[in-house]
Amino acid sequence: MSKAFASQADLSEKKVTFAELGDGLYCLTAEGDPNSGVIVGDDGVMVVDARATPVLARELLERIREVTDKPVKYVLLTHYHAVRVLGASAYGAQHIIASSGTYDLIRERGQQDFDSEAQRFPRLFRAVETVPGLTWPTLVFERSLTVFMGKREVRILHLGKGHTKGDTVAWLPKEKVLFSGDLVEYGAAPYCGDAYFREWPETLEKLRTLNAERMVPGRGDALMTPADVAKAIEGTQGFLRAMTREVEAGVGAGKPLKAVYDAAYAAMAPRYGKWVIFEHCQPFNVSRCYDEMSGIADPRIWTAERDIEMWKALQA
Numbered sequence: 001m002s003k004a005f006a007s008q009a010d011l012s013e014k015k016v017t018f019a020e021l022g023d024g025l026y027c028l029t030a031e032g033d034p035n036s037g038v039i040v041g042d043d044g045v046m047v048v049d050a051r052a053t054p055v056l057a058r059e060l061l062e063r064i065r066e067v068t069d070k071p072v073k074y075v076l077l078t079h080y081h082a083v084r085v086l087g088a089s090a091y092g093a094q095h096i097i098a099s100s101g102t103y104d105l106i107r108e109r110g111q112q113d114f115d116s117e118a119q120r121f122p123r124l125f126r127a128v129e130t131v132p133g134l135t136w137p138t139l140v141f142e143r144s145l146t147v148f149m150g151k152r153e154v155r156i157l158h159l160g161k162g163h164t165k166g167d168t169v170a171w172l173p174k175e176k177v178l179f180s181g182d183l184v185e186y187g188a189a190p191y192c193g194d195a196y197f198r199e200w201p202e203t204l205e206k207l208r209t210l211n212a213e214r215m216v217p218g219r220g221d222a223l224m225t226p227a228d229v230a231k232a233i234e235g236t237q238g239f240l241r242a243m244t245r246e247v248e249a250g251v252g253a254g255k256p257l258k259a260v261y262d263a264a265y266a267a268m269a270p271r272y273g274k275w276v277i278f279e280h281c282q283p284f285n286v287s288r289c290y291d292e293m294s295g296i297a298d299p300r301i302w303t304a305e306r307d308i309e310m311w312k313a314l315q316a
Contacts (some may be wrong), residue, residue: 042150078181101166186220
């Protein structure tokens, strides 16, 4: 392979930041690694995205214990990807919350995704042997679920398809703080291997109408002003529309996947090439977009074997 596969060469440790967005609201960020959120209520804590392994989850739990001794009662899964969910067992939470779309994807392809992502992100799956198995939700909802953590109201919303078919956000209407999961990225390339390109920008428009004043994106720094929130949403939409435009043109011209990948990479790298994990994501992104523009409505399952075959074909 002409380029190191996915993120296998990304082995340097990142600076971890535990930032406060408001009273009892925090996020763990690490220079473009996947973010996690923390919501402290009157009677307990909600963790938004569990991290990839129990060992990494315990590092977040140590940060939580610096600000509260309340028990972790809820873990919210914003989507099904292994890097977000497999650390859940470390928290001892009473409830693991997910949308029905996320539950379906765990059931359909959870093990394949585990094998695939652990191969792609060796640093993020430190102590992978501590993962007890797939993470299964205990509370599943269709469109919305409101959790009252004492007086603190948390609205858990599935606004539409995007990064996956089951994307979920946590919205605190009083505080106007949003935890977006990977629906929104900031300074990082969206991963679109399981995406719905035509629907994702529309879902982001629904997200915009919440008028969040602060936001924790899937990757990147916590966004502390409405202007930064808007910039992140617009940046994610711009990336998706650029990808769709390039790939749709190639498919319409009858070009094979490799030619479409080369053209899309050349068109997008000048603007987006310095975004975190762009090199990792682009082959997966173009492959999925090519499928969708060719009439394959739902993402095909990524396996460890398919990952390698695709990467070799596009990087040749």
